[in-house]
Amino acid sequence: xxxxxxxxxxxxxxxxxxxxxxxxxxxxxxxxxxxxxxxxxxxxxxxxxxxxxxxxxxxxxxxxxxxxxxxxxxxxxxxxxxxxxxxxxxxxxxxxxxxxxxxxxxxxxxxxxxxxxxxxxxxxxxxxxxxxxxxxxxxxxxxxxxxxxxxxxxxxxxxxxxxxxxxxxxxxxxxxxxxxxxxxxxxxxxxxxxxxxxxxxxxxxxxxxxxxxxxxxxxxxxxxxxxxxxxxxxxxxxxxxxxxxxxxxxxxxxxxxxxxxxxxxxxxxx
DNA sequence: AACAATGTTCAGTC
DNA sequence: GGACTGAACATTGT
Numbered sequence: 001x002x003x004x005x006x007x008x009x010x011x012x013x014x015x016x017x018x019x020x021x022x023x024x025x026x027x028x029x030x031x032x033x034x035x036x037x038x039x040x041x042x043x044x045x046x047x048x049x050x051x052x053x054x055x056x057x058x059x060x061x062x063x064x065x066x067x068x069x070x071x072x073x074x075x076x077x078x079x080x081x082x083x084x085x086x087x088x089x090x091x092x093x094x095x096x097x098x099x100x101x102x103x104x105x106x107x108x109x110x111x112x113x114x115x116x117x118x119x120x121x122x123x124x125x126x127x128x129x130x131x132x133x134x135x136x137x138x139x140x141x142x143x144x145x146x147x148x149x150x151x152x153x154x155x156x157x158x159x160x161x162x163x164x165x166x167x168x169x170x171x172x173x174x175x176x177x178x179x180x181x182x183x184x185x186x187x188x189x190x191x192x193x194x195x196x197x198x199x200x201x202x203x204x205x206x207x208x209x210x211x212x213x214x215x216x217x218x219x220x221x222x223x224x225x226x227x228x229x230x231x232x233x234x235x236x237x238x239x240x241x242x243x244x245x246x247x248x249x250x251x252x253x254x255x256x257x258x259x260x261x262x263x264x265x266x267x268x269x270x
Numbered sequence: 271a272a273c274a275a276t277g278t279t280c281a282g283t284c
Numbered sequence: 285g286g287a288c289t290g291a292a293c294a295t296t297g298t
């Protein structure tokens with residue numbers, strides 16, 4: 001699930017609940033999640049320190065650490081969540097869909113753990129194991145955060161080149177934070193065909209896409225996740241457009257499963 | 271059992 | 285070198 005809104009929720013959770021608590025132990029034994037670090041490397045670097053700030057760019061988070069320690073980078077991957085337990089055992093989650101009943105949490109799905117001296121912990125919980133933890137993650141390769149990109153920058157980024165517009169929205173080096181569901185929602189809101197080539201977009205298209213980006217992000221934050229998007233519920237065989245009722249189409253664009261309205265998001269003429 | 275899944279990365283081609 | 289494509293990655297759910 002994690003796209004920008006979920007990652008921001010997880011970041012806030014860390015900022016609110018996990019800072020300034022002394023790290024007493026670190027479980028970094030999952031060598032895939034912690035690659036390229038060897039087991040024990042993160043423990044050695046973090047034990048005794050505290051997290052002092054939680055930051056985010058796109059879907060990448062990192063925590064600054066005390067005494068000039070390294071940054072702790074965390075990526076939620078395809079389905080990771082952050083679970084913070086307080087000193088008195090209260091559990092708080094961030095990064096997954098907001099829901100009343102907590103999902104089952106098998107201990108073996110805890111992929112990385114900071115144990116605090118107060119008895120609580122911060123856990124990267126991730127069934128699919130595609131999440132990632134690393135020291136000093138470089139964020140230079142990421143484009144501007146999707147929540148902060150200016151209309152002018154966005155217009156440039158979304159019209160340059162000739163790739164399918166959805167592939168461009170998903171390109172983290174251009175705009176950081178948009179994932180597969182958010183991309184479908186943005187394109188649907190803006191009534192742009194996902195396969196339209198970036199070079200064929202007119203300024204009016206770029207404007208609608210920018211406004212759709214803003215509103216899709218705001219709505220996902222308010223409602224509690226990108227899965228709450230208006231068109232997301234129609235993303236299944238037989239689904240119909242929530243606006244006009246026309247059949248939804250399905251295909252692969254930019255290597256990802258893609259759904260669009262057969263009437264309102266007509267293929268570009270060529 | 272085969273296939274798809276909300277993400278990233280790397281090898282390969284143009 | 286840049287732009288672009290497709291497969292691989294680990295695991296679960298359908």
